[in-house]
Amino acid sequence: MTNWLGQRIAKTRVYTFSRGGIHYADPSAPPWDSSVTAFLPVFSIIPLVDHTGSRTEPVVSVGDTVKEGMLVGRAEKSGSANIHASVPGTVVRTISWKMPEGHTNEALVIRLEGAFDKLGRREEVFPWQDSSPVKLRELIAEYGVVTMESSGFPAAELMSSFQSLEQPRTLAVRCVFDDPWLAADYVLCRERLKELAEGSVIAAHAAGAERILFVVSGNGQELGAPFLAEVSAYDIPASMVIVGSRYPQRDRRELEQVLRIYEKKEALELGNLLILGPATLAAIHDAVKLRRPILDRYVAVGGSAVKKPRVMKVRLGSRIGDLFEQCGGFTGEPKRIATGSPILGRTVQDLNEPVIKTTYAVFAHRKGQVGEGRSRNCIGCGECRVVCPMKLDPELLFKAAGPFRPGEENEPLAVQLLLQDAARAGIDSVLASFCHGCCCCDVVCPSRLPLSAVIVNFAKVAGGY
Ligand code: SF4
Ligand code: SF4
Numbered sequence: 001m002t003n004w005l006g007q008r009i010a011k012t013r014v015y016t017f018s019r020g021g022i023h024y025a026d027p028s029a030p031p032w033d034s035s036v037t038a039f040l041p042v043f044s045i046i047p048l049v050d051h052t053g054s055r056t057e058p059v060v061s062v063g064d065t066v067k068e069g070m071l072v073g074r075a076e077k078s079g080s081a082n083i084h085a086s087v088p089g090t091v092v093r094t095i096s097w098k099m100p101e102g103h104t105n106e107a108l109v110i111r112l113e114g115a116f117d118k119l120g121r122r123e124e125v126f127p128w129q130d131s132s133p134v135k136l137r138e139l140i141a142e143y144g145v146v147t148m149e150s151s152g153f154p155a156a157e158l159m160s161s162f163q164s165l166e167q168p169r170t171l172a173v174r175c176v177f178d179d180p181w182l183a184a185d186y187v188l189c190r191e192r193l194k195e196l197a198e199g200s201v202i203a204a205h206a207a208g209a210e211r212i213l214f215v216v217s218g219n220g221q222e223l224g225a226p227f228l229a230e231v232s233a234y235d236i237p238a239s240m241v242i243v244g245s246r247y248p249q250r251d252r253r254e255l256e257q258v259l260r261i262y263e264k265k266e267a268l269e270l271g272n273l274l275i276l277g278p279a280t281l282a283a284i285h286d287a288v289k290l291r292r293p294i295l296d297r298y299v300a301v302g303g304s305a306v307k308k309p310r311v312m313k314v315r316l317g318s319r320i321g322d323l324f325e326q327c328g329g330f331t332g333e334p335k336r337i338a339t340g341s342p343i344l345g346r347t348v349q350d351l352n353e354p355v356i357k358t359t360y361a362v363f364a365h366r367k368g369q370v371g372e373g374r375s376r377n378c379i380g381c382g383e384c385r386v387v388c389p390m391k392l393d394p395e396l397l398f399k400a401a402g403p404f405r406p407g408e409e410n411e412p413l414a415v416q417l418l419l420q421d422a423a424r425a426g427i428d429s430v431l432a433s434f435c436h437g438c439c440c441c442d443v444v445c446p447s448r449l450p451l452s453a454v455i456v457n458f459a460k461v462a463g464g465y
Pocket of ligand 1: 387388389390391392393394434435436437438439440441442451452455
């Protein structure tokens with residue numbers, strides 16, 4: 001067995017989910033060796049909501065001077081997280097744009113000016129060991145930490161709910177690299193391992209977890225022992241489990257499945273699980289120990305249209321277009337530019353879109369997305385059934401749900417007809433709702449059909465009728 005760097009690693013027991021999934025490789029993803037620091041943006045675009053929650057209230061106006069790390073948007077509701085200026089400067093204007101999901105997003109534009117308070121300076125460290133879980137969560141909320149590997153839920157709220165669950169409670173540190181576009185997480189683990197280990201201990205205290213479990217995929221298992229060595233300095237039990245590198249191993253469902261198998265085999269009682277990833281733990285460390293908000297993050301930049309893919313350490317608010325330029329620019333006209341992994345990515349509207357807390361990858365591909373320009377019909381090869389981890393039949397679901405287009409004027413009638421069709425095919429929306437949108441079926445479909453999008457829409461819309 002070899003890791004991402006091609007080094008040989010010893011054979012150990014590997015826990016994997018029971019069915020389906022894919023081995024996803026993409027030579028256009030950046031190498032997993034080290035990061036480069038991106039240039040500071042002359043103009044930073046700081047959205048007033050940069051995760052799935054509610055908008056923050058701006059506390060600065062056009063013309064105001066802001067310091068690096070200063071609060072610029074205050075969270076006022078549950079699900080909302082504080083927003084900070086990632087650079088010092090002047091707020092020169094506000095902008096707004098329509099998101100693909102329909103809502104309008106607003107942002108502050110900050111022109112870089114003045115001195116940095118944190119960049120290049122020795123930062124003060126704050127002892128945290130005697131702080132209560134409530135105090136730790138207050139700091140995590142104050143500095144705007146959200147779960148940075150997913151849609152970005154406020155971390156302190158998640159921890160507060162977790163602490164109210166029954167014991168035992170385990171913090172699972174997810175270092176699972178089932179997708180080459182998680183390069184940024186891997187490089188972050190290598191470059192900031194000590195801080196991540198301490199961030200894990202802080203997170204466990206803040207969330208009331210009695211133990212830490214490092215969940216490391218086989219292709220990154222060399223990280224496990226150093227994590228355990230770092231955490232051994234603290235008074236909390238910690239262990240490590242190796243899991244598979246097959247996509248979607250990082251998904252909560254697949255991860256829980258293997259952890260329950262591991263728990264049984266090792267006669268452990270993990271109890272309730274709080275799963276957090278490397279970027280979130282680094283942010284928790286910085287919030288509590290350095291009293292610093294999230295100013296930058298590691299981003300994997302690449303794709304078949306990019307000259308020199310690399311992992312970059314990027315200030316929040318930087319333009320995506322600037323990152324491609326710093327990777328040598330394009331080799332030709334890209335057909336698709338998106339954030340996230342190509343399996344699950346969201347197409348960006350233009351190159352001015354900013355990097356936000358949850359941007360772990362950006363890519364520009366010469367080819368279009370799954371389903372684009374499709375002209376072929378299903379050939380009945382059955383590949384989609386083989387890879388579906390939920391034991392669904394994507395071919396059948398797609399054929400039943402395919403004619404429906406959400407938002408049409410005759411939507412209620414269309415849904416009724418669709419449900420009748422689906423019932424004839426022996427499918428109901430409850431079955432389709434078990435689809436967790438992993439997109440494995442899309443990746444393997446030789447006809448390039450947009451299976452998951454149609455199935456997820458079907459489940460969502462039909463469920464409401
Ligand atoms: S997207 Fe849904 S139907 Fe397709 S493989 Fe994943 S779970 Fe199965
Ligand atoms: S993978 Fe595509 S072509 Fe093959 S059975 Fe499924 S939908 Fe049809």
